[in-house]
Amino acid sequence: xxxxxxxxxxxxxxxxxxxxxxxxxxxxxxxxxxxxxxxxxxxxxxxxxxxxxxxxxxxxxxxxxxxxxxxxxxxxxxxxxxxxxxxxxxxxxxxxxxxxxxxxxxxxxxxxxxxxxxxxxxxxxxxxxxxxxxxxxxxxxxxxxxxxxxxxxxxxxxxxxxxxxxxxxxxxxxxxxxxxxxxx
Numbered sequence: 001x002x003x004x005x006x007x008x009x010x011x012x013x014x015x016x017x018x019x020x021x022x023x024x025x026x027x028x029x030x031x032x033x034x035x036x037x038x039x040x041x042x043x044x045x046x047x048x049x050x051x052x053x054x055x056x057x058x059x060x061x062x063x064x065x066x067x068x069x070x071x072x073x074x075x076x077x078x079x080x081x082x083x084x085x086x087x088x089x090x091x092x093x094x095x096x097x098x099x100x101x102x103x104x105x106x107x108x109x110x111x112x113x114x115x116x117x118x119x120x121x122x123x124x125x126x127x128x129x130x131x132x133x134x135x136x137x138x139x140x141x142x143x144x145x146x147x148x149x150x151x152x153x154x155x156x157x158x159x160x161x162x163x164x165x166x167x168x169x170x171x172x173x174x175x176x177x178x179x180x181x182x183x184x
Contacts, residue, residue, distance in 0.1 A: 001076070006046050013053045013072075021182050023049050025112040025175050026105070032174035033104045033160075044101055047085050051105055066090035091149065103159035110149045111171050114138060117145035119184050127176050127184035132168045139164075 001009075014020055030048030034041040054069035067090075070083040085102035088095040089109050097103045118138045119127045138144050139153065156167040175182065 001046065001078075003042065003045065003049070006049050009076075010050055010053055014056055016056065019052060019055055022112060022116075023052055024178060024181050025116065026051060026108050028174040028178045029108040029112055029171045030101075030104060032170050033108065034101075036162075036170055037100060037104075037160075039100065043082070044104065047082055047101060047105055048108065051086055051089055051109065053086075062090075063092055066093065091152065097159065100160070103155070107153050107156045107159060107167065108171065110152045111167065112175065114145055114148045114150075114153065115172060115175055116182075116184065117148065125184070127172075127179045127182065130172060130176075132165060132172055135168045135172065136165065139168075 010023055027045045027048035031041045031045040034044035053072055054065060058065040058068050066087050070086040073086060074083045081099050085105045088097040088102050089105045097106045115135060118135050119130050122129050139150055154164060156162045156164055
């Protein structure tokens, strides 16, 4: 599946602009992490882009979120590795991510939200003005963006053998690179 086809698929399931922007942010982070780990950037990008494809159809049944998405993608011929990554990003299922790609998605998903929240409290509200130090400060501020699963982000050292500061730098640069699409 091409990136263009994947985006069309995504927007056939998701209508909410902020969910689409979230998907774009996770896609950018996953592409950058794939580059860092010398993995398939297109595949990892598609996983990031499509990870919440079922969000609107499962919004009233969070226990089905990611399972339906994995089913949709399996029916379209995506590999078991892709489907596993999609399933395991939703912690409600208590499924530990196994592949490097799944682990990267697990930590990237909440970090994208923290980066957006940290951007929106800047006077400029521009992601280009955000620094890794801003994010590091915010990650330890428990009253800030309370719904962000910091414990998932901090799994980067265990799951990816990647220091938190490096994950933040890679992710921030990725999101800054698509600031126009994100509206930040």
